[in-house]
Amino acid sequence: MVKYIIKTQRGFENIVVNRLKDYVENFNYIVSPDGYHGVVIIESEEDIEDKILQIPEVERCLKVYFETEAEFEKIVNMAEKIKDYIQEGETFAVETKKRGKHDFNSIDVNIVLGAKIKDLTNASVDLERPDKVINVEIFKDKAYICITNKDRYKKYTKDKRNARELFKKVVIVQMPYLGEKIVCKRFGEAIGRAAQGFEVKELIIAPKEKVDAYELMEFIKGVKIGQHSRYEIQKRAYPFEISLVPVTVQDLYQVIRDKKRNNRLIIITDPKGEEISKIKDKLSYDLRKKKEIVVFCGSREGIPIGLFRFADYVIDLAPHMTFATEHAIPSALIALWSIYSGEKSSEDEE
Structure with missing residues (x-):
C-alpha cells in the first residue's frame, strides 16, 4: 500500500476526497486525522500521486516513505533508512510539523535527525534551497517520514532578487489626505501600511500649506495604526529582522529644496507626466546609479505643477486613468521595481 499526506485549505478536505473518487476507484482515507484540519491521509494499492495532483484543491502531496511511533529516538533512528x-x-533539509503534545519539539527533530543523516551520507545541509526535503509529519502517536524534491514555491531564496535593493533607497513624500476626520484616519492607515509593507527608507508627510492641525493629527494617527499593524504581520511572517519605517513631517516645498542635490533622483507621479514605457531605459539606469530615490505622491489634488521643474521624471503610471490616494504608493513602487528588476539598459552596460 502507498500512503500520502494531502494538505489543503481548511474546509476543503472532503472536496479533495470526492474529487479523487473521479480518478481512483479504490482507496482508503482519513479526513482531518486526530482532528487536525487541512489534512487528508490517503492510502492506495497503487501510486496515484499524479492523479491526486490533478485536484486544484490539493496544495501539497507528500508521499509517505516510512512510518514510526511518535517517539524521539524512533524518529531520529529513521536516518538509517x-x-x-x-x-x-x-x-x-529536515522540516518537521508536530501536532499534539510530546516531550520534544520540532527543532529538536530537525537538528538531531539532520545531523544523523549528514553523518551517514556526507551530504550537505541547505536550509534555503535543498535538493531533497525530509518532511517529518507527526500526528499525536504516529510519525510519517516523507521525502520530496526542492519546493519551487519557496518565498525567500537566493535565486530571487531581493526587492529591498531598490526600496531601501526610496523616500516617499506623501501629501496628507485632509477633510472629514474619520476619512483622514482611514486613508492614513492605508498609506502607513503601504510604506511599511515596502520597507521604504522614509515616509515624509508633506502638506503644501497651512492645514487644520486636528485633521492632520487624525491622518498621522491613521498612518501609525496602519504601519504598526503591517509591522506586526512582518515580524511573524519574515525569517529576518524588520524595522519600522521612519515617519516625518515637512513642508512640501522645503522637501523639494532639500532633496534637489547630486546623487538624488526625484520622481513625481502625475497624469500629466510621460508614459513609463517611453523612459524605461534611462529610468532603469538612474534607479541603479542614484543613492536615493524620492517619490512624490499627491492626495485628492496632485503635486503642485511648480515642482515639476525640479523633478528628474514626471511619470504617468496609467495613461487616461487616475489612482485613488491609497493606491499611489503601491502602484508607483511596483512600477519602479518592474523597471529596476528587468533587463539592464544599454547605458548600464557601457
Missing part, C-alpha cells in the same frame, strides 16, 4: 534516498553530492 532515509540515507538510501540521499544521493552523493545532493543537499538536504
Whole structure:
C-alpha cells in the first residue's frame, strides 16, 4: 500500500476526497486525522500521486516513505533508512510539523535527525534551497517520514532578487489626505501600511500649506495604526529582522529644496507626466546609479505643477486613468521595481 499526506485549505478536505473518487476507484482515507484540519491521509494499492495532483484543491502531496511511533529516538533512528534516498553530492533539509503534545519539539527533530543523516551520507545541509526535503509529519502517536524534491514555491531564496535593493533607497513624500476626520484616519492607515509593507527608507508627510492641525493629527494617527499593524504581520511572517519605517513631517516645498542635490533622483507621479514605457531605459539606469530615490505622491489634488521643474521624471503610471490616494504608493513602487528588476539598459552596460 502507498500512503500520502494531502494538505489543503481548511474546509476543503472532503472536496479533495470526492474529487479523487473521479480518478481512483479504490482507496482508503482519513479526513482531518486526530482532528487536525487541512489534512487528508490517503492510502492506495497503487501510486496515484499524479492523479491526486490533478485536484486544484490539493496544495501539497507528500508521499509517505516510512512510518514510526511518535517517539524521539524512533524518529531520529529513521536516518538509517532515509540515507538510501540521499544521493552523493545532493543537499538536504529536515522540516518537521508536530501536532499534539510530546516531550520534544520540532527543532529538536530537525537538528538531531539532520545531523544523523549528514553523518551517514556526507551530504550537505541547505536550509534555503535543498535538493531533497525530509518532511517529518507527526500526528499525536504516529510519525510519517516523507521525502520530496526542492519546493519551487519557496518565498525567500537566493535565486530571487531581493526587492529591498531598490526600496531601501526610496523616500516617499506623501501629501496628507485632509477633510472629514474619520476619512483622514482611514486613508492614513492605508498609506502607513503601504510604506511599511515596502520597507521604504522614509515616509515624509508633506502638506503644501497651512492645514487644520486636528485633521492632520487624525491622518498621522491613521498612518501609525496602519504601519504598526503591517509591522506586526512582518515580524511573524519574515525569517529576518524588520524595522519600522521612519515617519516625518515637512513642508512640501522645503522637501523639494532639500532633496534637489547630486546623487538624488526625484520622481513625481502625475497624469500629466510621460508614459513609463517611453523612459524605461534611462529610468532603469538612474534607479541603479542614484543613492536615493524620492517619490512624490499627491492626495485628492496632485503635486503642485511648480515642482515639476525640479523633478528628474514626471511619470504617468496609467495613461487616461487616475489612482485613488491609497493606491499611489503601491502602484508607483511596483512600477519602479518592474523597471529596476528587468533587463539592464544599454547605458548600464557601457
